[in-house]
Amino acid sequence: MNSQGPTESAEVSGPADPTVDTAEAVDAKGRPLAVEPAAVPWLELGLFVLIAFGLAWLVCLPLWVTGQGLSDPLAVQLYGGVMMFTPLIAGFVAFLVQRRRARRRAQTLASAPRYFGFWPLRPFGRVIWTTVGAFFGIMVLVVLGYLLSGAFGWLGLDLSGLSGFEQQMATLPGLDSVPITVAVGLFLLLMVISSVATVFVTIGEEFGWRGWLLTSLRPLGTWPALLIVGAVWGLWHAPLILLGYNFNRPDITGLGLMVLGCVMLGVLFGWLRLRTGSVWPAVFAHAALNGSTSLLLVLLIDAEAPTPDPALVTFLGASGWIVSAVVIAVLAATGQFRKRPELGTRAKPAAHV
Secondary structure (H helix, E strand, O other): OOOOHHHHHHHHOHHHOOOOOOOOOEOOOOOEOOOOOOOOOHHHHHHHHHHHHHHHHHHHHHHHHOOOOOOOHHHHHHHHHHHOOHHHHHHHHHHHHHHHHHHHOOOOOOOHHHHHOOOOOOOHHHHHHHHHHHHHHHHHHHHHHHHHHHHOOOOOEOOOOOHHHHHHHHOOOOOOOOOHHHHHHHHHHHHHHHHHHOHHHHHHHHHHHHHHHHHHHHHHOHHHHHHHHHHHHHHHOHHHHOOOOOOOOOOHHHHHHHHHHHHHHHHHHHHHHHHHOOOHHHHHHHHHHHHHHHHHHHHHEOOOOOOOOHHHHOOOOHHHHHHHHHHHHHHHHOOHHHOOOOOOOOOOOOOOO
């Protein structure tokens, strides 16, 4: 009876039971609720990188061998969308190998849903509201990045007349007569809808980066794990970045910019994963970033402004680095990186002394 009690409590009523010790609790099948492995699975890590990078280059190979590069936007979006699922594939293959090797050593890993952070959605409020906040919060940060670019003279803004937006609307039949406030409202609604739809592909990346990879690197410590994941994430984009995607720099400079941008952004996405125990806030934040960055620029840019340098004005560029650095500093100063709960449990409270 005593051996079954903690198991049932942790799995069924863990969120409501403040006495659950996350480090020792197990589910109904005897698997630990805590997802951090005892040590970094280096063999599986190498396998993960090999599969994720190899498949990414394989998917984008037609853009290289045909010489078309980025000339066909639809092809780029198609190959890029398929490429986003390669970390997911790599993560699941690595996890299968990791679990088999753990069994040979008579060790037990957390279940795949817990290890990757996509289930259970408990505590429900923490996961859901952080996901909503991350989704809209990243859009706010993108806007702050554009405002900072405007303040530094990197980007021409027209916040009162919205001339860039009006110019774009004039190219769409029937919208030139729509009141500007209505047009902006519809535009923002479309942005939100398209961002939510993007979740179906950002799952592919985030289940790999913040799901399997970040969890597997946690034995190194929070900051080394976050920085390594960001660097790997940035380098993985090489098949497109070296064609000039994102920064219009088809060389090592563009790749370096991408790595730095992904390191900064990866710390934020990684914090969402660690702070909630769930991968879903990072999934939705990633989707919001992809779905809103270009549309918000259309909304804010001055129609007469010269074409801005993406290395300066985009959220993966200099303005985004600054905004991200400020947010990271605030989170670090308030101790937010030390809070790392597991899904479906509450940490055992410290004894009063």
